[in-house]
Amino acid sequence: MKILVVEDDLAVAQTLQILLSTYYYAVDIAVDGEAGLEMADAFDYDLVLLDIWLPGIDGFDFCQQLRATGFRMPILVLTAQDGGSQKANALNAGADDYVVKPFDVEELMARVQALLRRGRIKTQPILTWGNLSVEPSSCSVRYGTQLLPLTPKEYGILELFLRNPRRVFSARTILDQVWNSTESPGEEVVRVHLKEVRKKLKAVGVPGDFIKTIHRTGYRLNPSYAAEITSQADEPSTALQRVELQPRIQADCQLEPQGEEQRKTPSYETPKPGGAVAQDLNNVFTSILGIVQFIRLTQKGIDKATQERLLLLEAYAKRGASLVRQILNFKQDGNEELSSGA
Template sequence: MRILLVEDDEAIAQALADALGTQNYVVDIAVDGEDGWALVGVSNYDLIVLDLMLPKLDGISLCRKLRQERYQMPILLLTAKDTKTDKVMGLDAGADDYVVKPFDFEVLTARIRALLRRGNAVLPPVLNWGHLRLDPSSCEVAYNGQTLHLSPKEYALLELFMRNPQRVFSRGAIVEQLWALDDPPEEDTIKSHIKSLRQKLKAAGASKDAIETVYGLGYRLKPLPQTHPTDSILSQPEAETSQIESSWAQQQIVLAVAKAREDFKIKVSDRLVVLSQVSQVLQQGQPGDELLSQARQEAHKLAGTLGTFGFTEASRLAQEIEDQLQTITASLDEAQSLHLSQLVVQLQQKL
């Protein structure tokens, strides 16, 4: 499944894309609302994760524009403001759900799965084709009870075929569904993945042409001669295996987030530059509107990002800095200026 993530905070965007990647989603990232709107025009997305505060075109406006143009995919709104007004505005604009920053990555990915299930209500939670079973919630694939160890792209291919058992997919359609726009595959890559998937299915006991080539058109899951209504019933061992696989999937999210957290720690000093600049300028007088606006935006983003990565106290300090910056006027007194400077120093020390 393909997800569009519209988020201007690079650390949050990459961490969430990596976490979703462990769940075999294809994720495209847009850094502002206008880029997000442009990407919707060239790709079909199953879901959009949309930040509230974005450059060029804010999240509420983009959400409203998407609904006015009859786009029906689920939209999950990310907001760093836990206020009723923002939530009401987002839902009224057409969002299906919202998550407040800082958020827990496992909770967010669970909300995404729930929205995708809601958007595909006609599909069963576990996909079956004869003795082949695919569980999207745990990314587990088994044939006749035997677990198949698939690469992420092999899994994505199989899920695509099983969700659309009557459809023939051309190579171009497969690329559009399973590859990010900035990562197109080589010409023979799809054939290679199809070949490997067929081999693994055959080794588990499936027919060698389970993935059927429709010459001149593309590939599809070979139609079954008869249905198997009992295939969707899980035995106790299968249920236990599903729980183990689900735990493994959660571990992959934790590892992806941990890596992103370490990357963020390395780069966070660069993001404090604007706050340091405005603090220094305040010691000398009133900062310009542009610098002040940049500092407010950076403090706002840092509060959400720091909290999401588990830096609770630093997140609180960033939130307090944002609140202080919102109160700055031409009549800023020396005590206010000193307090803001102290907050910035404390934040630097924490990080």
């Protein structure tokens, strides 16, 4: 599945990219509302994560314009203020849910997965083709009762095929659907990944021609296996286990600007209005909390002293974020106008 993050603060955007990529999602970043609308029009996204305070087209206008053009993918708004009026404005503009920054990672992922289930998975909770089954909500793939260990890209390829079981995909189309737009691998990379997918499928008993190569055209699922009787039908129903998610900070998730647009970091030398400074501080705390929680949730075997330091850092960041939110809410409710800085 592909998620579009529309966020002008690069540190927050890349923190979100790291978190979401760990859960097997392909993530694109747009640094302003205009770029976000162009990317939403050019690519198929399953979810949009949207900051409210954006340069040019803000989050409210983004929602309205996206909905006005017929797009129905879920929109999860990120807001620095927890006042009811801003949340109500976002929902009225077309957003589906909201999270206050800094966010709790587990709560954020729960809301993301809930919106994805509501948007696409509710009508087809488990994708199947013969004995092969994919559960998008937990990124699980099974053949019969056997769980397949897959990388994020391998999982993405299989999910793409099972969502479109009778379609032929060219290598270029697979690149567009599974890789994010900041990556630029060649079509040979798709062939290498397909070879690995076939190898892992074969290891659990899947026929070698389960994924067919159509000469000079592309790849598709073999229709001969569509009507296989699954062994799961005669077994007690059990919840599919989630693939063990190890941290996968790939090339597209490094904390360094990658594209030309992403290198345009804001200048902090020019004095900013109080509201914009508060927004920037809130984004700093959001990034710190996101990375700390990411480490605590995904890294195994951290020693006790390091865990205590991480908890202390998290507590300080939460305290700082709480103070910033008080400033933002005061500026929103008082007479001083809040500047839309970050």
